[in-house]
Amino acid sequence: MECAAKGLAAEPCAGGVADRRCGSCGAVAYCSRAHQIIHWRVHKEECERFAEQMRRVNLLSQFPFTFLEPPALNHEFPSARCFFLQMFKLHQKGLWKSECICGSDVASAKDLSIAAEWNLQSSLCPCTEPENPVPAVLASWEDYYQWRSLPLHSPVAVLLHWPLTLYHCLQLYRLQTSKYDGQDTLCIHYLGPEKELLQLATFGELRALFPGVQIHIELVGPEVPKSRDGEVVNISRYARCSDESCCCKSSIGSEDSSCTAVRLKLWKGFYHERCSDIMKDSNPHLIVAPNAGVAAYPSWMPTIEIIRQTGIPAIFTDFCEEAAYLASCCISSITGQPLKIPIQVNPFRQPVAADNSALYLPCYSNCFIFGM
Template identity: 30%
Template sequence: MRAEQQLMFYCPLCCAVLYCSVECQRENTQGSTCQSHGFWCSKFLTYMKDTSTLSDFPFEFSQETSSADFDATRYRSFLKEKGVLGEGCWLREGLTSSDKVQSHRYGRYLDLENPYVLPVESCVLDEPISVDCQSSIVDWASYYKCRELDLSSPVAILLQWPLTVFFIIQNVLNGTEPGNEVNIDIVGVEKEVELVPVFKELGNLLPESKIDIHMFGRHLHPQVKEKTWSFGSVVVSVHNELYHKNVCAPQAQTPHLVIGFNAGIAAYSSWIPTIKKLKSMKVPTYFTDYCKSSIELSRLMLKDHCDVMTSDPILNPFRSPIRMTSSDHDLPWFSNAYILGLEYT
């Protein structure tokens, strides 16, 4: 929980970071390394200016869900009001640190029977997409219009994952030719393994393609380990191992595309051997992240430890409409907010 607001104050320059005392601020600002606020202050000021752009959604509820004070309590109330709290693929949404669900491994709560919970959305998303509007899908507004979904529907929270993959394929890989097989590896998965059924929508978006998805992550629940599910033209397999260990196997296929959602590369040293392997394979690889500060750290780590550069991050039009809050800053954080690609030399 954030401390009582009246006991805290913002950095007067960036207006992003909260401090409990002048002494704390002075200590944190000293120095110019990436551990110091002195390094980040001007950057944070720039990031804060992105707030209105990141919060720009067509949904009826987005003014509420993209506000700086939309915390876990308010999120739970929102999900309850929508009738999805604790149900289907929504189970891990709005959790607090004390929720029992948090102690269970990812994959424990996989609902293949009623993933969306919402009756109207469940029916709509079970149908193919009209051929006439497929090419017009470029953001949430055009997608909802094409699918004839009401802008009060929160289903974008779940669909951010397959729609982000769709955006990368269409705009980064220049789309797919009819009849093509698209092999996609998704690395560093956690909650994604409980969202397996929503990837069926990727098949609806690319109806002429056979899509083979392999998910890789550690410490997954036994019920999803080395399992495969088919949803029409989409096949999803889950592997309980680090990616660089699997791709060394003789039977491993070379993917057309590798994606890591909300990667936070700089926070996990286990990314280093994976990135080095991807570099040797020269596979098109894209990562999403919550915010530009995480991307900045990731780019530093990639350059220093893997000798890999990245493209400039682009705003993901299919990012989550739910703002994430922090106890010590007000930087705008959204799941899958930005996309950046690895550049190999």
């Protein structure tokens, strides 16, 4: 944990870990009392808000899974996330490669669509069509696992938070309008993809969540490799399990683009730069921006203005409640309106905590959700 006063004080931070936490909120830490005093002029504006957010630590850490016992760190692995993956023999394998600090980044990927392996037994992953029709509403990970006949010790939620968050965004949008009810095609503009670019096969689960619906997703962001700009990835099957005898293997090599249920197109650049070109291809029902970090990146301001002008509903997520709060302030300063979808907990947030070197606030990928 870094000292919250780092960069503000004339004196450099003392060596070692910043383990002196604010006694009121417990969300920030300091290397010394002197630095805590210096930082108070900044922290006093946020302390009460942080304290309220810290009260939700237990709520946010509640998941139905049985795989969440924190592992003891092992010197062979550079992070707890790495060790967690190794517990399932998934470290640096298939779709899991980008889930830890050892993973390759998007820029070095030779083929964004190549990883389509769960590296799990068929009983632990959704590699085939569901046995039962999708319920009218899936409201939790427990609902999803029960529907997909998965045991609660399966770790697939660690990756499936991408398509399940998208599903939840569409359900929230559905409450606002019936615009897409009964339609056989759904178009989504997906802003700022990063590590999910190396996990595209997980979006195949949208086939099960929206049966009979063609889903077109335009993935737009600066992390899309230049060599992949304009690439189309068609997903007509689920990511495969490791069982050689499973029926999911029978579809290998038999993809037919005419029956593709999920079509992904990659666009390099910021949305406000590429919007006019993208709109020629597709008119979206919804814009989604996972883990957006709106307040942290000035490039979001012209994008939000474009969204405001088009009037297309947009839903954002972020890692922690403070990031969502700051984003809401930025959005409202541009739109002049309160959020249409207030900040709320995403039931399909990633069930493994994300590293947060600056604050003790609870932090999970796609943790909080809100919309304009």
